[in-house]
Amino acid sequence: MSSTSTPTSTSPAESALTTTPVPEEVGRLYDRLTALDTEAVGGSLHLGYWDVDDNDTLLVEAADRLTDEMTDRLRIVEGQRVLDIGCGVGQPAMRIARRTGAHVTGVAISKDQIARATALAESAGLSDRVAFRHADAMELPFPDNSFDAAVAIESIFHMPDRGRVLSEIRRVLRPGGRLVLTDFFERGPIPAEKQPAVDRLLRDFIMTLARPEDYVPMLRDAGLRFVELLDITEQSVRQTFEQMSRGSQEMQTVFDDEAEEKFSPASMVDVDEFGSVLLTAQKPL
Numbered sequence: 049m050s051s052t053s054t055p056t057s058t059s060p061a062e063s064a065l066t067t068t069p070v071p072e073e074v075g076r077l078y079d080r081l082t083a084l085d086t087e088a089v090g091g092s093l094h095l096g097y098w099d100v101d102d103n104d105t106l107l108v109e110a111a112d113r114l115t116d117e118m119t120d121r122l123r124i125v126e127g128q129r130v131l132d133i134g135c136g137v138g139q140p141a142m143r144i145a146r147r148t149g150a151h152v153t154g155v156a157i158s159k160d161q162i163a164r165a166t167a168l169a170e171s172a173g174l175s176d177r178v179a180f181r182h183a184d185a186m187e188l189p190f191p192d193n194s195f196d197a198a199v200a201i202e203s204i205f206h207m208p209d210r211g212r213v214l215s216e217i218r219r220v221l222r223p224g225g226r227l228v229l230t231d232f233f234e235r236g237p238i239p240a241e242k243q244p245a246v247d248r249l250l251r252d253f254i255m256t257l258a259r260p261e262d263y264v265p266m267l268r269d270a271g272l273r274f275v276e277l278l279d280i281t282e283q284s285v286r287q288t289f290e291q292m293s294r295g296s297q298e299m300q301t302v303f304d305d306e307a308e309e310k311f312s313p314a315s316m317v318d319v320d321e322f323g324s325v326l327l328t329a330q331k332p333l
């Protein structure tokens with residue numbers, strides 16, 4: 049290939065991959081999203097999880113299944129305290145509380161999400177077991193060692209510094225407590241023709257992609273012990289974008305951007321280089 053031919057991928061400096069998210073802007077984005085009807089995903093704002101043979105399962109059910117896959121890895125029992133970092137409108141927190149009997153505290157950067165989550169928990173009769181608080185995960189408003197486990201479902205990619213969030217989580221976890229999170233990562237070099245779709249997604253949802261080799265050093269630097277890393281792309285990404293692309297276009301109205309072209313789920317269906325990872329770690333004893 050000559051030096052003047054089309055590059056196979058956009059250099060980081062030209063792409064949205066490296067743009068640092070600003071928490072206040074992320075909060076405003078989710079305030080606008082909260083005003084929409086999120087019933088299509090049952091209040092969960094994350095990918096679904098499909099086993100090999102069940103492609104017909106709807107996103108709403110598959111999204112709960114991802115929550116369950118993560119909950120099982122927390123190894124918590126009734127009465128223990130769980131922190132949900134980036135809790136959305138509280139569907140995962142309520143599900144964790146119901147399935148395990150744990151007390152779950154959710155934090156999110158969007159005030160409207162916290163108000164909605166609090167109201168939903170009240171009407172579900174779960175106010176004694178779940179609580180929600182507006183906070184930036186970069187500075188968690190909790191004392192050291194105050195949680196038995198922590199979960200972060202598709203939230204750390206919105207944060208300016210993944211390492212700092214992990215350090216904060218380690219601080220508030222008790223020794224031996226587990227952290228289970230999902231994150232998006234660059235599974236392989238993104239071909240030039242797919243880069244615009246990825247850039248639109250990252251720009252409109254204000255997020256960055258990690259690299260697979262980042263995770264183990266990131267955990268180590270934060271003082272967490274690596275337990276497990278699963279690439280769950282095959283079980284989650286394509287089916288989610290496929291089902292989202294059959295849904296309404298209403299979501300596009302929330303993006304605070306004047307660009308002509310906005311994120312569209314259909315444009316992400318074939319981007320196999322866009323990966324999802326399920327990561328488990330533990331605070332050393």
Ligand SMILES: C[S@@+](CC[C@H](N)C(=O)[O-])C[C@H]1O[C@@H](n2cnc3c(N)ncnc32)[C@H](O)[C@@H]1O
Binds near residue numbers: 074134
């Ligand atoms: C994709 S949503 C996932 C919501 C929820 N975990 C779920 O699965 O339904 C991302 C969440 O991260 C939260 N978030 C983003 N940046 C944050 C920050 N700096 N501090 C706390 N929460 C944050 C957003 O408010 C939102 O609730």
